[in-house]
Amino acid sequence: MLHRVMVVLVVACLALLWTGCGQTYELQSITVVSTNTGTATTNLEGIGAPDSFIVTGHYSNTKSNVVTAKSTFELGASGDANAPLASLSLNNSGIVKVVNTACTWHATPTNVADTTFAYTTQPYTVTITFEGFTTTAYVNVDNSGGCYDGIGYPAPSGFTGN
16 A cells, blocks of 8 residues: 555656646747848848848747748838839748839938938838737838938938938
């Protein structure tokens, strides 16, 4: 009888130990970065210019995993008449590509001689979702004549702004 009780106790202890193994951890948040910039915003110059977004899931055990392949991506409009939605393509792997002429950038003179400018943009939005969590990335485009981003294409002196 004592032997049987000891066996039951050992089995019960082992069962308790095993249930503690293989813990599951909860998703806490997701983040996104562009492979070109390392941030959630990218600037694409020229038709055919690509970039890809990498989505990372952050879990309650402080671990992180790339979850790009399991995420969904939705491209949103820029809000700029010079940047039609059909100018970009976005696939379900997070790869965005310029397929037509667009400009999300604007240059505004900051002095009376029109020699210095403030640059603003109305980017396209990319909404990324994974297991109920959502984050946003942004895509700026400058590939049309008269599109000035202040980096690769600064506005010329005397330009009155757009």
